[in-house]
Amino acid sequence: MSQKLPEKLINEKGLRLDGRKPDELRPLKLEVGVLSNADGSAYIEQGKTKILAAVYGPKEVHPRHLALPDRAILRCRYHMAPFSVEERKSPAPSRREMELSKVIREALEPSIFLEYYPRTAIDIFVEVLQADGGTRCAGITVASLALADAGIPMRDLVCACAAGKVDGTIVLDLTDVEDKKGEADVPFAMMPNTESVTLLQMDGMLTPEEFEKAFNMAIEGCRKIYSLQKEALKAKYVAIKEAVEE
Amino acid sequence: MTTSTIVSRVKQKRIAQLLAKGKRIDGRGLTDYREIQIETGLIERAEGSARVRLGKTEVLTGIKIEIGEPFSDVPNEGVLTVNAELVPLASPTFEPGPPDENAIELARVVDRGIRESKAIALEELCLIPGKKVFIVFVDIYVLNHDGNLIDASALAALAALMNTKVFNYEIENGEVKIKSGYKQLPIRNYPVAVTFAKINNQLVVDPWLEEENVMDARLTITFEKDGKICAIQKGGSGCFTTKQILEAVKIASEKSKELRKLVVKA
Amino acid sequence: MLPTFFEKREIVVPGDLLAEGDYIAGENTFKEGKRIYASRVGLVDYVNKKVQVVALRAFYVPRVGDTVIGKIIEVGVSGWIVDINSPYTALLRASDVLERGFNPRKDDLTAIYDVGDMIIAKIAAYDRTQNPLLTVNERGLGKITRGQIVQITPTKIPRVIGRKGSMISVIKKETGCNIVLGQNGLILVSGRSIENERLAVMAIRKIEDEAHTSGLTDRITEMLRKEKEKGVRKDESKTA
Numbered sequence: 078m079s080q081k082l083p084e085k086l087i088n089e090k091g092l093r094l095d096g097r098k099p100d101e102l103r104p105l106k107l108e109v110g111v112l113s114n115a116d117g118s119a120y121i122e123q124g125k126t127k128i129l130a131a132v133y134g135p136k137e138v139h140p141r142h143l144a145l146p147d148r149a150i151l152r153c154r155y156h157m158a159p160f161s162v163e164e165r166k167s168p169a170p171s172r173r174e175m176e177l178s179k180v181i182r183e184a185l186e187p188s189i190f191l192e193y194y195p196r197t198a199i200d201i202f203v204e205v206l207q208a209d210g211g212t213r214c215a216g217i218t219v220a221s222l223a224l225a226d227a228g229i230p231m232r233d234l235v236c237a238c239a240a241g242k243v244d245g246t247i248v249l250d251l252t253d254v255e256d257k258k259g260e261a262d263v264p265f266a267m268m269p270n271t272e273s274v275t276l277l278q279m280d281g282m283l284t285p286e287e288f289e290k291a292f293n294m295a296i297e298g299c300r301k302i303y304s305l306q307k308e309a310l311k312a313k314y315v316a317i318k319e320a321v322e323e
Numbered sequence: 324m325t326t327s328t329i330v331s332r333v334k335q336k337r338i339a340q341l342l343a344k345g346k347r348i349d350g351r352g353l354t355d356y357r358e359i360q361i362e363t364g365l366i367e368r369a370e371g372s373a374r375v376r377l378g379k380t381e382v383l384t385g386i387k388i389e390i391g392e393p394f395s396d397v398p399n400e401g402v403l404t405v406n407a408e409l410v411p412l413a414s415p416t417f418e419p420g421p422p423d424e425n426a427i428e429l430a431r432v433v434d435r436g437i438r439e440s441k442a443i444a445l446e447e448l449c450l451i452p453g454k455k456v457f458i459v460f461v462d463i464y465v466l467n468h469d470g471n472l473i474d475a476s477a478l479a480a481l482a483a484l485m486n487t488k489v490f491n492y493e494i495e496n497g498e499v500k501i502k503s504g505y506k507q508l509p510i511r512n513y514p515v516a517v518t519f520a521k522i523n524n525q526l527v528v529d530p531w532l533e534e535e536n537v538m539d540a541r542l543t544i545t546f547e548k549d550g551k552i553c554a555i556q557k558g559g560s561g562c563f564t565t566k567q568i569l570e571a572v573k574i575a576s577e578k579s580k581e582l583r584k585l586v587v588k589a
Numbered sequence: 590m591l592p593t594f595f596e597k598r599e600i601v602v603p604g605d606l607l608a609e610g611d612y613i614a615g616e617n618t619f620k621e622g623k624r625i626y627a628s629r630v631g632l633v634d635y636v637n638k639k640v641q642v643v644a645l646r647a648f649y650v651p652r653v654g655d656t657v658i659g660k661i662i663e664v665g666v667s668g669w670i671v672d673i674n675s676p677y678t679a680l681l682r683a684s685d686v687l688e689r690g691f692n693p694r695k696d697d698l699t700a701i702y703d704v705g706d707m708i709i710a711k712i713a714a715y716d717r718t719q720n721p722l723l724t725v726n727e728r729g730l731g732k733i734t735r736g737q738i739v740q741i742t743p744t745k746i747p748r749v750i751g752r753k754g755s756m757i758s759v760i761k762k763e764t765g766c767n768i769v770l771g772q773n774g775l776i777l778v779s780g781r782s783i784e785n786e787r788l789a790v791m792a793i794r795k796i797e798d799e800a801h802t803s804g805l806t807d808r809i810t811e812m813l814r815k816e817k818e819k820g821v822r823k824d825e826s827k828t829a
Binding site for chain 1: 425547554555558561
């Protein structure tokens with residue numbers, strides 16, 4: 078079954094297919110500490126995209142020759158469940174999943190104090206349960222929470238959001254349809270305290286001015302996601318505190 | 324898995340000191356490319372080929388054209404597929420085996436440049452709509468790794484494509500029959516990748532191997548012929564400031580024009 | 590007054606700016622320029638010029654002198670490898686246990702400690718270049734033969750102890766159990782009856798959940814008394 082792609086992505090009122098304004102994020106739900114076995118875990122729903130992230134470690138590396146003498150190594154696996162997309166995806170890792178595993182790892186690495194734990198490994202697993210665009214960004218957002226949940230010391234949280242161009246308009250947080258039919262997609266991630274960009278990719282065609290506009294829109298989107306991430310980390314503790322300390 | 328080569332602290336310091344003065348160990352300016360040599364047509368068995376030497380980095384790209392089935396969602400378009408191999412003889416850090424994440428990333432970034440700029444008019448590669456199309460295989464073969472494989476590979480891929488001949492054919496009873504003679508593969512755009520390394524908070528263009536071993540992060544920006552950006556890829560475990568990104572876009576726009584002249588000439 | 594940005598005991602998360610100026614970066618914080626940020630989720634505390642975060646979740650990093658509870662996971666030629674619930678496994682040398690010197694041909698190490706045994710030990714040595722070294726050569730250390738083991742997140746062990754031992758003495762008094770606290774988050778509870786041990790475990794779990802709140806000692810005392818009353822009434826109704 079393949080869906081028919083709609084004709085127009087932005088209507089006369091300037092609204093998108095799901096009713097959003099160009100610079101609006103999809104509804105976001107974040108939950109921390111959802112798996113009991115993992116050292117840290119978190120779950121995200123961004124529109125229809127649903128992703129689960131888990132962290133194991135730091136723990137000793139096997140085989141030993143992979144270990145670094147002065148810091149921990151970071152390993153990341155981005156994987157899509159076979160039922161996560163319209164047409165069933167084979168469980169075998171695809172080239173796209175391998176590239177995304179690499180860029181997600183590189184997006185999170187600058188935030189972790191790897192040098193505190195020599196000769197160990199920190200493993201991050203990002204499982205896409207349902208994909209509707211923006212999976213690598215949502216994956217970074219939720220993996221950052223899982224790392225904090227695991228008690229791994231970090232410089233800052235990493236928040237991520239994609240911007241792009243659809244029907245000639247620069248938009249924020251593209252859905253799958255917007256990405257497929259649009260003119261450009263710019264996945265972006267940063268550590269907000271120092272405005273350090275840890276992920277930046279682009280495919281499509283943008284003039285340098287359009288790129289700058291999309292870039293700035295992504296930065297704004299990330300700041301909103303950052304405050305939601307912080308709330309999610311505190312949520313569990315705030316709830317208990319309020320319940321017992323009347 | 325990438326194995327990072329450990330660079331001596333003395334060397335790291337020297338690289339940093341020189342950079343602070345706007346210089347690099349090999350005497351280049353911060354935005355200078357190494358010497359570039361492009362040769363085409365060296366592999367006669369391939370439908371197209373090119374070898375690029377970027378300083379001591381050497382990449383050979385071969386193009387093979389086959390007849391195959393189109394993808395179901397674009398039944399009237401030819402197929403482009405880009406693959407890269409980091410051949411073990413090219414570097415002590417390359418291991419034999421299936422493409423690792425670096426080879427895959429390299430192939431996909433070069434692919435993005437060609438695909439998004441629509442350098443190949445894929446609609447013109449349809450033989451029997453929905454049934455038979457031309458498949459263009461771009462195979463990137465890294466022969467010597469001395470830094471900046473992405474830019475060298477992108478140049479080699481573009482030069483090879485510009486050098487590619489497609490065999491003539493005719494349709495007989497719903498079958499594709501190959502005739503004698505060739506025609507050039509129609510190339511509509513000339514995407515050029517420009518890669519930066521961030522070292523000690525400074526950007527340098529076309530990092531060579533020793534610079535890559537000490538860099539914090541890498542940024543590749545691909546421009547097409549009319550000045551639009553068609554691909555961007557940040558790599559490495561460090562980060563860039565937002566200002567550095569916008570600055571890199573400006574520099575890359577200029578440098579891509581310089582590089583494009585070299586390829587179109589070759 | 591130098592700027593601080595949170596109230597004492599407020600929950601902070603990695604990246605939160607805690608203070609700016611001439612402060613000292615304490616536990617679970619880091620300094621960049623003149624700014625001090627949190628590096629873990631926890632409760633921030635400002636003590637004179639030091640800014641620190643009591644982490645709500647963290648794993649155990651060995652410190653020389655700590656008492657830990659571990660599990661033997663491997664018996665080697667000259668010692669045992671011990672899981673101490675830390676990123677690093679620990680080593681217990683045979684020479685530490687066998688005072689008269691160790692003879693690999695005559696001494697069967699599995700007879701002393703075998704895979705699966707739990708031990709109470711102390712961290713004898715540890716630095717960045719090697720795994721932690723344990724010792725059992727002290728009173729109160731050695732193989733665990735009875736009781737239950739509870740595991741909580743290591744950063745909450747101080748809460749189980751309480752200020753000047755106030756919390757741990759409440760638990761011991763109300764349940765009559767003997768409690769050994771491993772700094773690595775493992776706690777050995779041994780009492781005269783399973784029921785007593787269950788109460789102690791319950792109290793420890795509640796402390797773990799509510800460690801970041803105030804008035805906890807009182808609530809634990811109340812909870813234990815209520816549970817004991819329930820137990821007494823149950824017994825009475827059984828015999829009646």
